[in-house]
Amino acid sequence: MSTLNITLNPVAVDRLYEALNCMSKFGDYVTLEAKRNKLNLRTLNPTHSAHIHICLAGDTFCDAYNFVPDPSKLGGSQSFGSNGSQSSSVRQEEGAFICKMNVRALLPVFRGRYVQEAVNKERDEGFVQGIEKCEISLHEKPDKVQCRLIVKLFCRQGVMKTFRLQYEEADIMRATFRKEWAVNKWTIRAGELKKWMEHFGPKTEHLQISPEEKTVNFTSYTEKVIDGSQILKTPLQTSIELGLIEFSDFQVTAETHIAIAVKDFKSIVSHAGTFDQVQIQAAYAEAGQPMQITYDQSGMFCEFTLMTRKRGATGPAGSGRAEPVAKIMTHKSMSAAGGARTRETSAVPIKMQPSSAGPSSRNNSVTPGPAPLPTPSMAPPPSVAPAASRGMSRPSPVSTEMPPPPSRTTPRVGSVSAASGSFLNRDSPSLSSRQLSASLGLRGSLPPRQSQSLFLMEEDDDDDLFGPTPGGADNEIERLLDDDDDEDVLGWDASLGAPERVSFVELQERAVNADKGPTHVGRKDQEAQSQEESGSYVEPTQRKNVVKGLFD
Amino acid sequence: MPTTTQPPTPSATGPVFSAITSSTRHIYLLLRCIGFMPTANVSISADNIRFSVEDSHSMQANVCLTPDLFSSYNYTPTTIHQQDDETGAPPSSAERFNLESEDDGVRFQISLSALLECLQIFGADANKDKQFGGGNRDGMAFGRPAAANNLFDQNSLRLPGTCRFVYQEPGYPLSIILEESGVTTTCHLTTFITPPTYDLIPFSRSTMTHKIILKAAYLHDALSELDTLSPETLTYSTSPSKPHFSLTATGILSQGTVDFSHNKNIMETFSVSVENCNRYKFALVRKAMRAMGVASKVSLRGDEMGVLSMQYLIEMPEKGGAPTFIDFRFLPLNEGDSSDDDRDDGRGGESDDDGGGDGGDEGEEMML
Numbered sequence: 001m002s003t004l005n006i007t008l009n010p011v012a013v014d015r016l017y018e019a020l021n022c023m024s025k026f027g028d029y030v031t032l033e034a035k036r037n038k039l040n041l042r043t044l045n046p047t048h049s050a051h052i053h054i055c056l057a058g059d060t061f062c063d064a065y066n067f068v069p070d071p072s073k074l075g076g077s078q079s080f081g082s083n084g085s086q087s088s089s090v091r092q093e094e095g096a097f098i099c100k101m102n103v104r105a106l107l108p109v110f111r112g113r114y115v116q117e118a119v120n121k122e123r124d125e126g127f128v129q130g131i132e133k134c135e136i137s138l139h140e141k142p143d144k145v146q147c148r149l150i151v152k153l154f155c156r157q158g159v160m161k162t163f164r165l166q167y168e169e170a171d172i173m174r175a176t177f178r179k180e181w182a183v184n185k186w187t188i189r190a191g192e193l194k195k196w197m198e199h200f201g202p203k204t205e206h207l208q209i210s211p212e213e214k215t216v217n218f219t220s221y222t223e224k225v226i227d228g229s230q231i232l233k234t235p236l237q238t239s240i241e242l243g244l245i246e247f248s249d250f251q252v253t254a255e256t257h258i259a260i261a262v263k264d265f266k267s268i269v270s271h272a273g274t275f276d277q278v279q280i281q282a283a284y285a286e287a288g289q290p291m292q293i294t295y296d297q298s299g300m301f302c303e304f305t306l307m308t309r310k311r312g313a314t315g316p317a318g319s320g321r322a323e324p325v326a327k328i329m330t331h332k333s334m335s336a337a338g339g340a341r342t343r344e345t346s347a348v349p350i351k352m353q354p355s356s357a358g359p360s361s362r363n364n365s366v367t368p369g370p371a372p373l374p375t376p377s378m379a380p381p382p383s384v385a386p387a388a389s390r391g392m393s394r395p396s397p398v399s400t401e402m403p404p405p406p407s408r409t410t411p412r413v414g415s416v417s418a419a420s421g422s423f424l425n426r427d428s429p430s431l432s433s434r435q436l437s438a439s440l441g442l443r444g445s446l447p448p449r450q451s452q453s454l455f456l457m458e459e460d461d462d463d464d465l466f467g468p469t470p471g472g473a474d475n476e477i478e479r480l481l482d483d484d485d486d487e488d489v490l491g492w493d494a495s496l497g498a499p500e501r502v503s504f505v506e507l508q509e510r511a512v513n514a515d516k517g518p519t520h521v522g523r524k525d526q527e528a529q530s531q532e533e534s535g536s537y538v539e540p541t542q543r544k545n546v547v548k549g550l551f552d
Numbered sequence: 553m554p555t556t557t558q559p560p561t562p563s564a565t566g567p568v569f570s571a572i573t574s575s576t577r578h579i580y581l582l583l584r585c586i587g588f589m590p591t592a593n594v595s596i597s598a599d600n601i602r603f604s605v606e607d608s609h610s611m612q613a614n615v616c617l618t619p620d621l622f623s624s625y626n627y628t629p630t631t632i633h634q635q636d637d638e639t640g641a642p643p644s645s646a647e648r649f650n651l652e653s654e655d656d657g658v659r660f661q662i663s664l665s666a667l668l669e670c671l672q673i674f675g676a677d678a679n680k681d682k683q684f685g686g687g688n689r690d691g692m693a694f695g696r697p698a699a700a701n702n703l704f705d706q707n708s709l710r711l712p713g714t715c716r717f718v719y720q721e722p723g724y725p726l727s728i729i730l731e732e733s734g735v736t737t738t739c740h741l742t743t744f745i746t747p748p749t750y751d752l753i754p755f756s757r758s759t760m761t762h763k764i765i766l767k768a769a770y771l772h773d774a775l776s777e778l779d780t781l782s783p784e785t786l787t788y789s790t791s792p793s794k795p796h797f798s799l800t801a802t803g804i805l806s807q808g809t810v811d812f813s814h815n816k817n818i819m820e821t822f823s824v825s826v827e828n829c830n831r832y833k834f835a836l837v838r839k840a841m842r843a844m845g846v847a848s849k850v851s852l853r854g855d856e857m858g859v860l861s862m863q864y865l866i867e868m869p870e871k872g873g874a875p876t877f878i879d880f881r882f883l884p885l886n887e888g889d890s891s892d893d894d895r896d897d898g899r900g901g902e903s904d905d906d907g908g909g910d911g912g913d914e915g916e917e918m919m920l
Contacts, residue, residue, distance in 0.1 A: 105805035108780035129773060148807075158813035159770065160795070161777055165806040 002097040004034045004138035007064035013134045013153075014114035015061070015274075015300055017107070019054045022271035024103040026050050026264065031170050032149075034067045034097040034138075043103070044173055049307040050264050051175035054300060061299030063133075069095025070140075097138065100170030101149070109151050109163045110134075131155050139164075175305035177292045182283035184256050186216075187249040188242075190272035190280050190295065196240050197269045200262050204236055206309070207265050210257040215241040216250070220262045248279060258287045258308035268293055268304050284308060568629065568658055569596045569719040571622040576715040576730070578869060578876075579617060580671040583664065585843035585864075585878050586613040592664035593746050594726070596719065597657030598627045604752075605664060610883040611836040612753050613843075620874040623714075629657065658719065660743035662726055670728050670739040671715070719743075753881040759856035761828045762790040764797055765821040766812065768847035768864060774799050774810035775841055778834070781808050785885060786837050788860065789829035796822060801834055820849065830858040830884040840864075840880045847878070858884030 008016065019041065023030050026045040033040040037058040044051050058065030115130030135152040148164040155161060200207065200220040208219045219239040244250050272280050275297045284291035287310035294303045573579060586592065589605040596602075604614040619625035713732030720727075725740035778786065781803025790797050795811035797819075802808075814822045840862055844850065847864035854860050862880040867873070 102805050105803075108777075109806070109808075157770070157818045158815040159774070159818070160809075160811040160813075161774075162809040162811070163806050164808075 001140040001142060002034070002070040002095065002138060003066065003068040004097060004136070005064065005066045006039065006058075006062050006136040008061075008134040008136070009063050010114040010131050010134070012061055012063070013110050013131065015298070016056070017110035017113065018271060018274045019300065019302070020103055020106050020110060022267055023052050023054070024107060025267040026052055028103055029100050029170075030103050030106065031098065031100050031172060032167070033172055036067055036069070037065070039065070042173065044175075045264075049261070051173070051305040053175070053303045053305075055303075057299040057301070059299070067097070069097070071095075097140075098170050098172055099149070099167035101165060101167045105165055109153075109165070113153065129155075131161075175290065177283075177290050177305050178285075179283070181285040181289070182292065183285060184252040185249065185281065185283045186247050186252060187279050187281045188247045190269065190275060190278045192246055193280060194269050194273035196242065197266050199240060200238050200266065201236050202263075204238065204262050206259045207262040208257055208259040211250075211252040211254060212241070215243050216247070216252075217241050249281075256284075256286055258284055258291060259310070260291060260306050260308050264304075264306055268302075271302070566626075566628055567718050567720045568627070568722075569601070569717065570624075570626045571601070571619075571717045572624045572714055573622040573717075574714050575621055575868075576671055576713065579621060579715070580668065581846065582615050582617065582866060582876055582878065583668055583671070585846065585866075586615055587664060587668050588613075588839045588842075590663060590665045591661055591744075592667070593659065593661050594743075595657050595659040595746075596627060598629075601717075603664070607836060607839065608833075610833065611839070612879075612881045613840070614879040616877060616879075618874060618876065621868075621876070627657065658722060659746045660719075660722065660726070661746050662741045662743055666739075666741055667726075667728070670730070670737075670741070673730060673737055673739075753859060753883060755853070755859050755861050755881060756855045756857065757853075761826055761854045761856060762824040762852070763821060764790065764819060764824070764852045765849055766797075766819045766852070768844050768850040770812065770818050771850050771852075772841060772844035774812075775837065775844065777810055778808050779838060779841075781806055783808075783834045785831045786834045787829065787831050788854075789827070790824045790854070791827040792824045796824065821851075828854060830854065830860065831887075832860060832882045832884055836882055843878045843880070860884070 020030065023041065023043040027043040028046075029043060031040075031042040033042065039056040039058070039062075041054045041056070042052065056062065058067070112129055113131045113134065131153045133154045135154070137150050137152070138147075139150055140147045147167065149167055151163045151165065153161040153163075196218065200218075203222060204220040205222045206220065208217070208221070210217045210219070217239055218241075219237060221237045269280070272278050272295050275295070278295045278297045280293060280295045282291060282293045287308050289308060291306045291308045292303060293306065294301070296302060583592075583603060586603060586605045589607055592603045592605045594601065594603055600616040600618045602614055602616045604612055606612040713730060716727075716729040716731075718727040718729065723743075725742050728739045728741065730737040730739070775786075778799060778801035781801055783801035783803045785801065787800040787802075788798075789800070794813060796814045797812040798809055800807065800809040812818065843864045843866070847866050849865045851863040851865070852860065853863075860880075860882040862882075864878045864880070866876045866878060868875065
């Protein structure tokens with residue numbers, strides 16, 4: 001059985017609380033992964049558009065950290081001490097302890113534990129709260145009964161609070177982010193950014209970040225006019241221009257406009273703001289691809305991978321939709337052509353249904369925004385669209401909301417699995433489906449489904465970068481601390497050339513479904529619809545199970 | 553009029569009970585600590601006026617307002633009451649807070665929520681406090697200790713008005729006359745006959761298993777800690793050895809324990825002879841948390857049957873004022889009806905049913 005013992009001082013506990021609190025704003029569950037020298041906390045939001053990875057370094061963050069992997073999980077030849085290159089082949093061999101816990105259970109345990117020492121002795125006696133030390137240990141039993149993560153808080157006056165927390169088994173999900181594609185980078189002091197972020201209203205949804213000459217424009221806006229209530233006919237828009245001088249570093253290709261969720265960004269920034277003088281680093285490639293925000297201090301490494309959305313994906317007008325893509329393509333051509341090529345190949349199957357995908361993407365904008373974005377750069381001539389011969393060269397209407405690309409596709413609740421399955425080589429085994437099918441006992445009865453990656457894209461299906469398995473390029477921190485993270489990864493176009501099993505018409509329908517998926521609005525429809533459709537070749541039981549497996 | 557009993561006057565010209573106080577705020581805050589139930593039983597005697605509430609027949613809370621809180625305190629029992637109630641030996645003044653020595657005065661039932669609302673008429677306009685200014689509903693929420701303490705400090709000193717309690721005789725309403733700077737508010741609260749079943753939860757002092765006096769803030773902290781788990785039951789155990797005193801609660805997602813070691817700084821008294829472990833319904837114990845928040849000390853006692861008595865000492869805001877006690881009693885949950893799976897320690901499951909009120913009821917009968 002694995003052994004895990006962590007000792008934290010009150011300040012670290014407070015940090016941990018802040019981190020968990022930040023994570024709780026994204027998802028309900030946090031995955032703990034204990035390794036030899038660090039503890040990874042991860043969470044994924046329900047729409048799978050944001051992934052948070054916070055790493056606590058065993059030596060710098062914790063006062064004491066000791067993790068001994070479960071010997072039975074280690075490779076037979078491996079001894080405890082020698083965790084070198086040997087274990088790099090399969091992650092499991094390292095024996096990392098992985099579990100999943102509800103954030104709500106964790107939060108109160110760590111809340112308010114750090115109380116500054118009282119200056120005056122008399123008052124100090126009245127202090128009830130505050131701890132002296134925190135010990136976290138793992139009680140794992142072979143029979144899997146009553147396994148608990150035990151948190152002991154040593155309070156003043158000899159009071160000890162013990163929490164026995166339940167956990168579940170879990171699999172690690174990672175966001176893959178290709179550093180080499182992320183050509184746009186900026187760095188800013190967290191305090192500075194936090195100060196400005198407070199201006200963005202709580203009701204607004206999107207935050208657009210667009211560089212301009214000598215300034216960066218942060219605009220928050222909302223897309224929806226709440227149904228029925230005509231109070232807010234013109235949704236609120238707040239623009240803040242930050243001079244480039246505020247940034248410690250700023251390298252962004254002109255006219256790269258990305259939009260992310262305001263709420264997410266604010267959560268991140270406010271968490272970063274709890275550190276002194278931390279620098280937030282953001283890196284991204286282009287709209288519609290993930291953005292990564294990182295910062296670290298005193299042994300805590302935080303990495304947020306957010307999905308960005310294109311301006312066009314949300315805009316109501318057809319032409320408007322196409323343009324940003326074109327823009328980006330031109331940009332891409334100069335910056336990341338190599339990467340784009342790779343994608344092109346993988347995108348091949350998608351090209352099969354441009355006609356159907358087009359209308360569906362229009363459907364996506366169920367709540368046609370009031371075209372809120374003021375940025376003039378967003379309205380360039382549509383002539384650029386033909387540039388679509390390059391990497392991102394899908395027909396322009398499609399490009400906004402692509403069906404998931406092959407091997408990485410990430411169906412939602414198993415429903416889209418049908419859809420993407422049609423694109424994909426259904427026979428090629430996928431790592432992600434391994435998790436599901438193994439746990440559900442489906443492996444024997446049904447062929448492994450390529451598409452059942454656990455990692456779903458809600459917003460932008462055309463991105464392949466999220467995945468349950470790490471891509472070649474993990475984040476820096478990961479690389480820094482991980483000596484062995486190369487879990488076998490599905491190649492990104494592993495499914496190419498696989499025989500299609502579905503008729504073209506069916507395929508198109510699926511594409512519509514898959515396309516619809518990305519919007520929050522159309523989600524229910526889409527689920528229902530694709531459930532109907534997928535009935536033709538997926539056992540209903542499996543679907544149900546999959547639903548459970550994904551969302552329980 | 554003197555505070556002691558007068559020669560009985562058959563056709564009581566004066567009221568049975570009348571008292572004037574200027575510390576309305578304090579009385580309000582005391583009563584608010586038991587304000588979790590809508591009705592309260594009131595018993596008035598020469599020594600005190602006692603308000604008690606009960607929940608599910610398994611917990612009771614009592615507040616004794618002693619004559620010290622009143623500038624004038626008159627109790628004039630009628631003949632009938634003399635015959636009815638004063639047959640027993642009169643209580644000694646030392647036993648004033650001892651609840652076993654009651655049953656010597658008039659008893660009736662009133663609506664506690666209405667009483668609190670009345671008392672608040674005063675408080676609400678005398679202070680600009682956010683927490684209680686908004687009416688009784690808001691006030692009913694659990695106050696954090698800090699806020700409650702502030703209230704104590706701020707208000708009771710500077711309340712200029714007076715409050716008069718008048719109870720004419722059985723059958724009449726309890727009148728509360730609030731006066732402040734020329735404005736007089738008179739509230740008549742209907743009194744009800746105390747149900748005959750109403751009895752104090754018996755606490756056997758001869759078989760006391762433990763007595764712990766500790767700072768109430770620590771208990772409050774411990775319980776609010778456990779409260780975050782939203783547990784069903786509270787496991788309360790005391791032991792002569794380590795851990796000396798521990799509270800455990802199990803929620804859906806986790807289990808929490810708070811252990812107190814025998815530390816002079818927080819425990820004034822710690823006398824535990826035998827190991828003892830009982831379980832109480834957390835929802836009921838939670839109701840004592842408001843008292844916990846304002847009290848300075850709490851005395852925890854348990855008897856052989858597992859009845860838990862908590863007595864909170866609440867100090868008067870003015871220096872030198874006599875403290876007031878609020879007494880809570882809880883019946884234990886029967887063994888065997890465990891909602892937490894961690895109880896595998898094989899203690900005899902003697903009884904069967906439960907599920908809150910009924911079980912408590914049965915427990916009470918069993919003990920009676």
